[in-house]
Amino acid sequence: MPSDPAPHAPGPSSARPAWQRFLIRVAVWLFGLAAAGLASILIIVAVALSVAYPNLPDISDLSDYRPKLPMRVYSADGVLLGEFGEERRNLTPIGEIPKVMKDAVLAIEDARFYSHGGVDYRGLVRAALANLGRAKSQGASTITMQVARNVYLSSEKTFTRKLYEVLLTFKLEHLLTKDQILEIYMNQIFLGNRAYGFAAASDAYFGKPLKEITVAEAAMLAGLPKAPSAYNPINNPTRARARQLYIIERMEENGFITAAQAEEAKKQQLRVRTGIVSFPVHAEYVAETVRQLVYAQYGDETYTRGLNVYTTLKSGHQEAAYKALRKGIMDYEKRQVYRGPERFVELPADPKALDDAIDDVLAEHPDNGDVMAAVVLDANPKKITAVRLNAERIEITGEGLRAAQSGLAEKAPPRTKVRRGAVIRVMKTPKDTWEITQLPEVEGAFVALDPRDGAIQALVGGFDFNKNKFNHATQAWRQPGSSFKPFIYSAALEKGFSPTTIVNDAPLFFDAGVTGSQPWEPKNYDGKFEGPMPLHMALAKSKNMVSIRVLQAVGAQNAQEWITRFGFEAEKHPPYLTMALGAGSVTPLQMATAYSVFANGGYRVNPWLITRITDHKGKVLVESQPPLSSEATRAIEPRNAFVMNRLLQEITRSGTAARAQAMLKRTDLYGKTGTTNDSIDTWFAGYQPTLAAVVWMGYDNPRSLGDRETGGGLSLPVWIAFMEAALKGVPVAEPTAPEGLVNVGGEWYYEEFARTGGVSSLGMDSPSGAASAPGSTSGGAGATPGGGMPLPPLAPVSGDAGAAARPAGPGTTPARPGDQRPGPAQDRSLMNSDGQPPPRSPSEERRSILDLFKN
Secondary structure, X not given: OOOOOOOOOOOHHHHOOHHHHHHHHHHHHHHHHHHHHHHHHHHHXXXXXXXXXXXXXXXXXXXXXXXXXXXXXXXXXXXXXXXXXXXXXXXXXXXXXXXXXXXXXXXXXXXXOOOOOOOOHHHXXXXXXXXXXXXXXXXXXXXXXXXXHHHHOOOOOOHXXXXXXXXXXXXXXXXXXXXXXXXXXXXXXXXXXXXXXHHHHHHHHHOOOHHHOOHHHHHHHHOOOOOOOOOOOOOOHHHHHHHHHHHHHHHHHOOOOOHHHHHHHHHOOOOOOOOOOOOOOOOHHHHHHHHHHHHHHHHHHHHOEOOEEXXXXXXXXXXXXXXXXXXHHHHHHOOOOOOOOOEEXXXXXXXXXXXXXXXXXXXXXXXXXXXXXXXXXXXXXXXXXXXXXXXXXXXXXXXXXXXXXXXXXOOOOOOOOOOOXXXXXXXXXXXXXXXXXXXXXXXXXXXXXXXXXXXXXXXXXXXXXXXXXXXXHHHOOEOOHHHHHHHHHHHHHOOOOOOOOEEEEOOOOEOHHXXXXXXXXXXXXXXXXXXXXXXXXHXXXXXXXXXXXXXXXXXXXXXXXXXXXXXXXXXXXXXOHHHHHOOOOEOHXXXXXXXXXXXXOOEOOOOEOEEEEEOOOOOEEEEOXXXXXXXXXXXXXXXXXXXXXXXXXXXXXXXXXXXXXXXXXXXXXXXXXXXXXXXXXXXXXXXXXXXXXXXXXXXXXOOOOOOOOOHHHHHHHHHHHHHHHHOOOOOOOOOOOOOOEEEXXXXXXXXXXXXXXXXXXXXXOOOOOOOOOOOOOOOOOOOOOOOOOOOOOOOOEEOOXXXXXXXXXXXXXXXXXXXXXXXXXXXHXXXXXXXXXXXXXXXXXXXXXXXHHOO
């Protein structure tokens, strides 16, 4: 009988408790859900990548990185004069960025930059833990990610933007080398104060090139990318200092610097630039003129293309002109009545509140060069105590108080009284003491050019560009006064006058029938009449009566036509006798151009400013050089210019500008002072054969400068100060007499007039003062004194270039285009300012400055 089967052993599942079986089922379900979720995420990411990746921007252009670069303006000797652009940036190759700057950036922004693949996963974990622990974080974005964001993306915080950032990061790492990425970052990042990139920031904050940066300065700059406004050393020095110290510690931790270097960097006192960023040379008016000219050609690309514009300006001449004009204006200002403080503020007693109040008011009244702002703490007739920026206390005593004596008086009006809380202007004296002054209301202009080719070598359009941007050198139309007389005398030479022609300095009266309006009785400046005198003495003494008689003899219409040869506009100089006294309108630049005709032997030159334009890599885009002077550009005969030199030289030797030769100790100086009615405008226009310069001073709203103010007293000192610096090392140059002249008794005469006598006297038969009418035979300008051969008419002006044929008359022949006469036309002094002739046809017409940009 078979035995009973053994009992069935229970399986593992039947042996597990029910709760275990439940957990297993839950785990299986959770794993399934996780797998499904992961698969879904992978599918979503794949779909997102398939959609997003094709929409990523093309980054191939980063291999040839071309950021927005400003236009920079340079002098002829390579000094930076100005900068214009949307972004202030100095593009610096990675090889030229100093190691200390790169180390400071890597220490704080991305210490593992050269070891990760664009996304630093370790950095992400560290940043997350630091944020959870509320410790100081180094940030999760790598330098590559920041480049992707700064160049191509916005700063919005969305998942889509972050996805694009990561994808772009991988793309950048694949396309570019690490050094290329770092170079883009170091040049692209915004660092506040209009500076983009660390090279521009080094100049903006420390006023030095990046290659000269120290560890402490590098650490300060490296702290800016995180928050340029929050860590700005100008606006937030405390926070900037704290971040700088932290970065120095990071540099030490990462082995970029030693402990000793770190300690030294922490102790270094940084000198941070404040206020308006300035350039080595004050040429703001020139830079603005260049900007306008370049913008006319390149439009908005002017500010982003990285153009480098080189000018004819000489930095030494420009700085000398700037200083001379400012000194001349401030010297005049010292003679004016004190107009009172610029503002009054209530100063609190609390020291902290006091410092804040002073800082606030001085920020609203910035320094104007060497004319600085200060706030008065205490004032009495013997001493002023004031405070300047950075809590600098100054005391003004003795002679330093002279300019404001009226404001320190006991009974001074409230608006002019210097008292606590007054905002005043102060200057340092040569003795290193302080003096009180005031911002001037008067304006001025200075322009100097090479008379041989018209190259502008210095131009100052006003006292201060930030105070008044109107360029008085090129835009101000003012009456030239007596400085215009030489052009009338030049016309007279063609009518038979000579330096020894005797002209009567006697009173003149013109009734309404002659003037067409009101009676006119002109006067000399000093109110005196000296009777008969030679022409050269009359010009040296600037005798108005003689000039009027000369113009009356020449004929106002003839003179109006003659002056157009020098570049003057006929319509600006109506053909009336007042033209003899400079009643027309000119600009300082126009006067400098006109006097250049005398200086260069009779050639018309056009002022020019831009020599070449290059791109940021140095490729020449535009290059220009004016043509060599030739008969095609002749304005007056060489002999006319030579005799005028003789007349103008006497003015600087013994006339109204005698201080010029006396102070400069050289004889090759020529020029003429000018003062208009009521001393509204004062001028000095003069030259040395290699340099012509003009100074003007006056008010924007014309009013008298003062009864005793003249061109010789106001404008001439400015000219002398400039020439003293500009002519250092320049040898004395005396012109040689051209053909067509003869020397009789030490005086020069036109050859044909020396034979026939020319005009020996004028106005001698009119003791009552009525000038002889042209055409009379007794000392008038229309005939020789003996009733001989009539004088030749003035030659007509040909074309718009102002060149004219030689006057047709005895001993003369008409000039033909291309004629090359012996004399100054062959003189090396008429070469370009670099001493070499330009590579152009001598007959080529001179183009306007805007034409330099036309193809």
